[in-house]
Amino acid sequence: MSIRLLPGVHAPHRKHTADMAPVRMPVPGVVKIPMSMNIGRPATPTVKLMAKVQVGQKIAEAGGFLGAPIHASVSGTVKKIEETTLFHGGSCKVLVIETDGEQTRWDGLTPPEVTDFDSFLAAVRESGVVGLGGATFPTAVKLKVDPEKVEYICINGAECEPYITADTRTMLDEGERLSEGIDLLRRFYPKARILVGIEDNKPKSIRHLRELNAGKERVEVRALPALYPQGGEKVLIHNLTGRVVPAGKLPIDVGCIVLNTTTLKTIAEYIQTGMPLVERVVTVDGSAVKHPMNVIAPIGASIRDVVEFTGGFAEEPRKIIMGGPMMGISVPSADECVAKGTGSILCFGARDAVLPEPTACIKCGRCVNHCPLHLSPADIETAFRLNKPEDLAALRVDLCMECGCCAYICPARRPLVQVNKLAKGELRKYTDRIKAEAAAKAKKEAEKKGEAQHG
Amino acid sequence: MDNLIVSVSPHIRAKDTTASLMRDVLIALLPAVAASVLFFGARALLVEVFCVAACVGLEWLFQWGMKRPVTVADCSAAVTGLILALNLPVGIPLWMALVGCAVAILVVKQLFGGIGHNFANPAITARIVMFLAFSSAMAAWVSPNLVDAVSSATPLAGLKNGALVGYTPLQLFLGAVPGCLGETSALALLLGGVYLLARRVITWHTPVSFICTVFVLALLLRGPAFALAEILAGGLFLGAIFMATDYATTPSTAWGRVVFGVGCGLITCLIRFFGNYPEGVSFSILLMNILTPYISKWTRSKPLGGETK
Missing domain, CATH: 3.40.50.11540 (NADH-ubiquinone oxidoreductase 51kDa subunit)
Incomplete structure (x- = not known):
């Protein structure tokens, strides 16, 4: 069976760290473990303030069916349990653990x-x-x-x-x-x-x-x-x-x-x-990092601590990305922490941080021809700007997986995938409204019928 | 240090920009420019430089006057100017060329909203306007320097009358024949086309389908003796490689581009074989420009996994 492969973009590889075996960093003084590190519900803390915890000990239960428990990545004391705003906008509880440096394994750990x-x-x-x-x-x-x-x-x-x-x-x-x-x-x-x-x-x-x-x-x-x-x-x-x-x-x-x-x-x-998930390999790279390398970091270590361990910044970072440059999230501060899904920390200086201004669409069709899912991003952008949700529905913007190929390849530097994300929200509102209207109409008709029967 | 820039992914961009693509088109046209100077002398270069300067100047003037952002740095006006110049005969009076540039940049491009918003190819529309307005000056063909500088009919006009008028396919391929500045040398245009394909500025779909359609129809309707001459003579290569591949005015999907090319080929042959004019490439592209939004709509790619709802 031969499969016709889907299109995409030849993004640069830049796998500078591919030959660098990861090095375990020493535990930082403090780790901050957010309760929301997965899609779905945030976890519920099961330890009290000032509780002593050890490596691998469960500190939070899954918050529901779509959730996962969380384990302490360090041994130490829970100093704070506070509400925090996450860099992607939501908020959740975060456990601040002051480490004792011993990294004592929890004695309840058994396969x-x-x-x-x-x-x-x-x-x-x-x-x-x-x-x-x-x-x-x-x-x-x-x-x-x-x-x-x-x-x-x-x-x-x-x-x-x-x-x-x-x-x-x-x-x-x-x-x-x-x-x-x-x-x-x-x-x-x-x-x-x-x-x-x-x-x-x-x-x-x-x-x-x-x-x-x-x-x-x-x-x-x-x-x-x-x-x-x-x-x-x-x-x-x-x-x-x-x-x-x-x-x-x-x-x-x-x-x-x-x-x-x-x-x-x-x-x-x-x-x-x-031993449950308490640490992970994080690739540290980018133009603002002195020594790119792979680090085994405890969950909850701050970006600052991880980068310090690799040798610090080569220049003042103006953009820090958690995840890759195509889909990763740029964070507002180096105090953000390594979470379960953090595969990389990329730091860039001013030259690489500022993105060029968009110019007019020249209709070259690259966004269409490079979309893995065969969507038409330029048309979606037009429909979004003209506020035509019915067109967005026909263009199937709901399918977009937000990989960013369209915005990457656009010679006019248009924010195409960014608009797709907004357009998906608009389309959801539109379909919800249509559904609500249809339901209201059906209800009204049912009432009428009921009245007619009773009358 | 916490003065960080926060933006939505992707955080990197591909190298190509609008300006770099347009620069590539200019580079791809250089062999044709060289051929025009070789065959038609220094005045060819004068016409080309004049048209580029006029188009860039007019765009700058319009945008400055309308208090809009000036976008001449994207090189698109320069491309329009050069392509228009390559569509003119060497003896064209400069004031006529200026009128053509004004039509292209002011009427066809800027009045419709500037780059990306025009529905018709500016250079082609300007050429057609000039062709209709200045018929005799636009048809004042001279033989290339290499032979002798006397006025003569183009090979296509000869073909129209059913004669091969003494030009061998090799002559037509190299371009030492009467015609517009940039259209005569298929070799120079092909070099440019290969460059554009290699740099991925254009795809093969439109040029190949356009040229093949003309070849096949000429073969069927006029016979094997004429088929090669029909594709090598006239503006087919210039049109198929450089004008039928303009982004804004042609479809952006692969199938759309094939439909566009076949349509252009059909119309070109209808005009060449049955119409009054010896040449139909410009008209065919303009007519297909008008159909482009519909072709785009019909050939829009099907979203993967979008069938069930």
């Missing part, structure tokens, strides 16, 4: 007993793992499906964002753990083919995983072209299996599950050692 599918799922839930590629969807929720229905499990080693090499290092340094994870999936999803998708700019990772998984039934490591956004969920599913996830549906509706490599490795680690 979970995994005997069947249910105990496997329970273990995944207890590990606190969420989508570590940055999407932060609670992994246990994703895996809790009828195993018979899973035809493909796509292991995402694409790492298509420029700069980031956290997953690359996972595949190289933790290849054995990752392969244990693959074996777990083979055991609990007996019908699934496990396809590992890796961009071909990581030949070492591809070779290593192929060697480790040679001869395993239903496992295949595939090289994919290094074309952003190869690691986008819908793109990866399409390019590995040829399947299309329809609008409003989940991958499992077409028999697929997508798991990031670091996510799977962390699950396997928890099941083997009992």
Whole structure:
């Protein structure tokens, strides 16, 4: 079966840190652990103020079905539990833990007993793992499906964002753990083919995983072209299996599950050692960083502490991004903390921080021809500016995965994906209004009918 | 230090800008400029420099006068000026060229809102206006320097009358024949086209479908002896590579571009074979410009996963 790969953009790779094995940083004096580190509900703190905590100890319960527990990344004392505004606008509680520097392991840490599918799922839930590629969807929720229905499990080693090499290092340094994870999936999803998708700019990772998984039934490591956004969920599913996830549906509706490599490795680690998700590899890079490197940072370490550990700033940073330059979030302050989904910290000086002013659209069509989902961003922008939600509906802006190819490629520097995000909001309001109006009309008619019958 | 810039992703951009794309088009036109000077002498360069200067000057004057941001630095006015010049005969009086530039920049481009908003190709519309207004000056063809500077009919006019008028396909390919400044040398235009393709400024769809359509129709309607001459003579290569690929006035999808090219080829042949004029490339592109919004709409790409609702 040959699959016609989806379009994208040749973003620069800039994988300067690909050959740098991660170095564990010493624990900072204070860590701040936000309760909202995943898609879905924030976690509920289970420790009191001034409580002593140890590494791996659970400090918050999942806030609901769509949630994940949180564990202490350091040993120390909970000094503050305060409400904080997150850089993406929401607010949640944050636990401020003063570290004692001992990094004492919590004595309750024991590997979970995994005997069947249910105990496997329970273990995944207890590990606190969420989508570590940055999407932060609670992994246990994703895996809790009828195993018979899973035809493909796509292991995402694409790492298509420029700069980031956290997953690359996972595949190289933790290849054995990752392969244990693959074996777990083979055991609990007996019908699934496990396809590992890796961009071909990581030949070492591809070779290593192929060697480790040679001869395993239903496992295949595939090289994919290094074309952003190869690691986008819908793109990866399409390019590995040829399947299309329809609008409003989940991958499992077409028999697929997508798991990031670091996510799977962390699950396997928890099941083997009992150590939940308390630290992660963070790529530190960008023009304002003196020594780009991969750091193993405790969850909750501040950007400032992590960058200080790498050798500090080369120049005054004017933009700091958590995540990659294509989809990452630029944060207002270096006091923001490493969360579960933080794969990289990128710092840029003034020259790289300021974006050029947009000019008039020249209708070159690049945004259309590079959109992985075949949307028409320039037309969407026009419909949005003319305030035509019915056009936005026809143009299917709701499908946009916000990968940013359109804005990246636009020679007129138009803020296309940015407008898409706003347009999605407008379209939601519009469809809600239409639905409400239809419901009101139906109700009125029903009342009329009722009156007529009674009369 | 916490004076950080916060912006929505993506935080990086591709290298190409509007200005760099337009600069690439200017570079791609250089072989044609060189050929025009070689074949028609120094006055060719004068006409070209004059038209570029006039278009840039008029755009600057208009935007300055209307208190709008001045955008001449994006090089699009220069591209229009150069393409218009390459569509003129070498002996064109400069005041007529100025009228053409004014039509292109003021009427067709700026009055419709400037770059990206014009529905018709400025250079082509100006050429057609000049063709209709200054018919004799616009048809005062001279033979290239290499032969002798006497006025003569273009190869296409000869073809129209059913004669191959003594030009070999090689002559037509190299361009030592009477005609507009930039249209005669298919070789020079092809070099420019290859450059634009290599730099990904244009795609192959429109030029290839346009030229192939003309070739096939000439083969069917006029016979194999004429087919090669029909595509090499006249303004087909200049039109197909540089004017039918203008962004604002042509479709932006791959299929749309094919439809556009085939449509241009059809209309060109209708005019050449059945109409009064020897040449139909400009008219065909202008007519297809008008259809562009509809072609774009019909060929709009289908969103992936958008079928079920």
